[in-house]
Amino acid sequence: MKLTLLAVLLVPIAAPLDTRKPEPKDCSVCKGEDAKMKHAGIESHGDFRFARTDTNTVDELLDKVNIHWIEGKHVKLGFSDISFMSWLEGSGSDEKTDKKPTRIKSLANGALAFEAYARSHAYLERAEDLYLRMQDILQVDDSSFPQVNEYGRKLPPTDPSFPYMGKGPFLGQVGKFEVLYVSGPKEHALYAKSPDGLRGNGTNVQMVRDGEAMSVALHLNDGGMWDDEGVTGNMLHHLTHAYLSGYKHNSYDTPVWIQEGLAHALEREYSPLFTSYCATEDVSSQGRGTNDWNDEAKEILRKLKKPYLEPMLQKASSHALTFEQHVTAWSMVRFLLDEHPDEFAAILNDLHGIGEGQRRVGMPTILTAQMNAFGQHLGMDYKDFDKAWAKWAKKQVKRG
Helix, strand or coil: CCCCCCCCCEEECCCCCCCCCCCHHHCCCCCCCHHHHHHCCCCECCCCEECCEEHHHHHHHCCCCCEEEEECCCEEEEEECCCEEECCCCCCCCCCCCCCCCCCCCCCCHHHHHCHHHHHHHHHHHHHHHHHHHHHHHCCCHHHCCCECCCCCECCCCCCCCCCCCCECECEECCCEEEEEECCHHHHHHHHHCCCCCCCCCECEEEECCCCEEEEEEECCHHHCCCHHHHHHHHHHHHHHHHHHHCCCCCCCCCHHHHHHHHHHHHHHHCCCEEECCCECCCCCEEECCCCHHHHHHHHHHHCCCCCCHHHHCCCCHHHCCHHHHHHHHHHHHHHHHHCHHHHHHHHHHHCCCCCCCCCCCHHHHHHHHHHHHHHHHCCCHHHHHHHHHHHHCCCCCCC
């Protein structure tokens, strides 16, 4: 499923905020009415479990900002109430000044991004679209995963031969995936480190509630990417990590090159204008960069000697990848998505669910499984893969 590209550029500005807690009936899209919510794929506008506690507790923790909560079929999302204005467009100049008239760009549904309730709906739709795209890549659907009872306990499959697919219905997780977008780094750090928030090590993607769900925390000042396109891309990048990590339950880490390559691929399917990197709240995780990574990949092939894949297998985290390796990982995953989608789905299937959620699995075991999966599904060892990818990459033209 192709994600809709919103081209409207937005800039956060300081403005007085309504101190009253947002209520479902105030929503400009669905008015909190059951029929309209159901039609929009919305299950609730708050009062649900979130992070390590619930939305009410997070509201109390971040009491300086209003958060618009929304819950869809697979994703729960909170978006900080922050005022936006469009970049001002001059009639014949790129210069932006408050003396020129404000005009909303007419592309796509950009106007949605100006209003808080509509913005929360729009971002949830994009998160749900990405979820469906991930299902397409993994070649699964909701029926592929075990169901749980009202207490969150896994129900036995109706078919005893049903393979291990995690512990719950959301790509194998018991709980829905979560996203919180707050206004700035101060709020992000408070939420990420608080026992009522993520209570973690500061990374943007974490397990919460004893492994029940994957939760993503981001802020709007990250990397100076103010516009709607960049903010969305950053969310999609980190959600891709969460979705892939949660596949068949997040019991251990999967190879970094696949994680980063797929996250870059799906972010760049939405827009190639921004590049996100996973980081802590103290390090910018996004920035503008060259939008033609196919040319970057060709340049890497001209400059670097083989091997290409094997050096990335030794990297313990995305921070250890060089820019050239980020590009290479993206291009290799793009190669698999375009030329070997069935085999890629089978490889990802083999790399997840090892140990059936009962134990953590070390990277040597995972890399052995990856090597075996390449041989079984692609009929290639790593040298053969390098050659096949390089031949393909040299023929690619600019995307987008």
